[in-house]
Each structure stands twice: as C-alpha cells, then as structure tokens.
Amino acid sequence: MRPLAFVDLETTGATAGEDRITEIGIVEVDPDGSVREWQQLVNPGQPIPPFIEQLTGISNAMVATAPPFSAVAAEALARLSGRLFIAHNAQFDYRFLKAEFKRLGLDFRAPVVCTVKLSRHLYPDYTRHNLDSLIERHGLNAEARHRALADAQLIHQFWDKIHASLDQDSILGALDAQQVTPSLPPELDPGIVDQLPEVAGIYLFFGEHLGREEQPLFVGRCRDLRQHILAHFVSRPSSERKAKLARAVRRIEWHEIPDNTEAQFRENALLRQLQPAYNRKPRKT
Incomplete structure (x- = not known):
C-alpha cells in the first residue's frame, strides 16, 4: 500500500x-x-x-x-x-x-x-x-x-x-x-491539468490555424470545466477533426460561471466576436 x-x-x-x-x-x-x-x-x-x-x-x-x-x-x-x-x-x-x-x-x-x-x-x-x-x-x-x-x-x-x-x-x-493522463500537445503546459476547476463555465482554445498563431479555435460551455476540457485530449479522439483541434491548441482560457443563463449569453457573445475555427456558426437570435 x-x-x-x-x-x-x-x-x-x-x-x-x-x-x-x-x-x-x-x-x-x-x-x-x-x-x-x-x-x-x-x-x-x-x-x-x-x-x-x-x-x-x-x-x-x-x-x-x-x-x-x-x-x-x-x-x-x-x-x-x-x-x-x-x-x-x-x-x-x-x-x-x-x-x-x-x-x-x-x-x-x-x-x-x-x-x-x-x-x-x-x-x-x-x-x-x-x-x-x-x-x-x-x-x-x-x-x-x-x-x-x-x-x-x-x-x-x-x-x-x-x-x-x-x-x-x-x-x-x-x-x-x-488517474488517466490526457494526451496534451507538447506546447501546452502540463501543469494546467492541476489548475482546471470542477465547476460550470465557459472555456476557450487558442492556437495555430491556417499558418497563423494565437487564433481562436474553439469556445465551449459546460457544467464541469475540468472534465470537458480534458475530454478534448483523449488518446483516441472520435474524429480527425477533434484530433486536429487537440493538436493545434497552444493556450487554454476559462471562466467560472455558475449561472447557466449567463454562461450561455457569454458563450454566444464570444462565438460572434471571435468566430472560432472549430465551432459551428452560432444561430441568429
């Protein structure tokens, strides 16, 4: 033991x-x-x-x-x-x-x-x-x-x-x-695994896209930031698109937002503002 x-x-x-x-x-x-x-x-x-x-x-x-x-x-x-x-x-x-x-x-x-x-x-x-x-x-x-x-x-x-x-x-x-270890890209600090909170909020991925660095890649909203962020970096992604996204990430940003309505509003605003490469286009409201 x-x-x-x-x-x-x-x-x-x-x-x-x-x-x-x-x-x-x-x-x-x-x-x-x-x-x-x-x-x-x-x-x-x-x-x-x-x-x-x-x-x-x-x-x-x-x-x-x-x-x-x-x-x-x-x-x-x-x-x-x-x-x-x-x-x-x-x-x-x-x-x-x-x-x-x-x-x-x-x-x-x-x-x-x-x-x-x-x-x-x-x-x-x-x-x-x-x-x-x-x-x-x-x-x-x-x-x-x-x-x-x-x-x-x-x-x-x-x-x-x-x-x-x-x-x-x-x-x-x-x-x-x-104890599953996520397959993080080498450019991403492994210490981030210890920092991710198990709370609701939104998260953003930034990285390389079309030869340009620090581009907005993905915006997500979830009830467990740690679980959902790490799920992007599993050893066997379910699609090539997800694998390509995971390899491109160079920086992760997140915001703890307990209120789901506020989180949804912030997510939609960021999708419209940043137009991240790997998100579907937001629906008009």
Missing part, C-alpha cells in the same frame, strides 16, 4: 484565488498501517463570512490568534509529500492548497483521488454521493461535521469500508479511472 493522506479544508469561501484556508485536517496512513492525525486552525487574513461561520463553527475570534498559512506551510507540505492526496470533492481542497503554496513560491503537486468520483464509480445505483449520504449509507462514525479533521476522518473511514467490503479489482479499476 502506498502512503496516503486523507485531507479536508475549511475555507472562507469557494474561490481558491480569492478565498483562504481557515482550517486544515490531515489523516496520514503509512504502508504499514500506522495512522497519524493533524489539525490546524489558520488565520486567513480576511473576514470569515457569517454563513461560513455558521456552517463550520469556525469564527473570526477563533482564527484571530491562529498562525497564517505561511507559518504552517512547511509542516503541511511534509505531511502531504509523497502521498496519495485523497479528499471529498478533491479538486476543491487540492486547488486551495496549490493556491496557498503558490503564494509562497512553491509548486505543490500530488496524485489526487476524489472519493465523490470513487463512490459514483463503485455505487452507480445511488444518486447522492455527498459526505452526509456516505455517512448514512456506510454507517460512518461522524463525531462532527464541517470541521477539517472530523471530515478527513470520515473520508478515511469510507476508504476502509470499501476495502473491507469490495474486491480489490473493482477498487483498483475505479482508482485507475481517475
């Missing part, structure tokens, strides 16, 4: 580039089965919104004397390095930690497993896979909710439950499905 880190964060909001971490919880599991736990309040350097305070129970007073992330970064990095990063809605926690480390000039990367995706793959007959649903479905022991270490412990419990009740081939198949 490889070293594992079950991770959960509490934050001031949902946007890694703007919001900050207020608490870190990590459960480390070594190959010999030994377990260590770490919980740390973090001063975010900005106010905690009232609804976040109500949700997590972490108040501005509680973090007022807590250290900033810069003071605990070394310990957090030591606890995560060399381990499989396991979290529920993992890209949320992973993006926040990457953003915090990046502010300190550190490029944090780790192999990531999302237990939401793991649950969906292993239990496809169920429609809900949030942490509360897993608690009820698998009889997990929830001492607290929406506190970092308590939620990390729940993820660890879920991991142990599936390994005790399911065959290893099924689990390995579900894990392998999350």
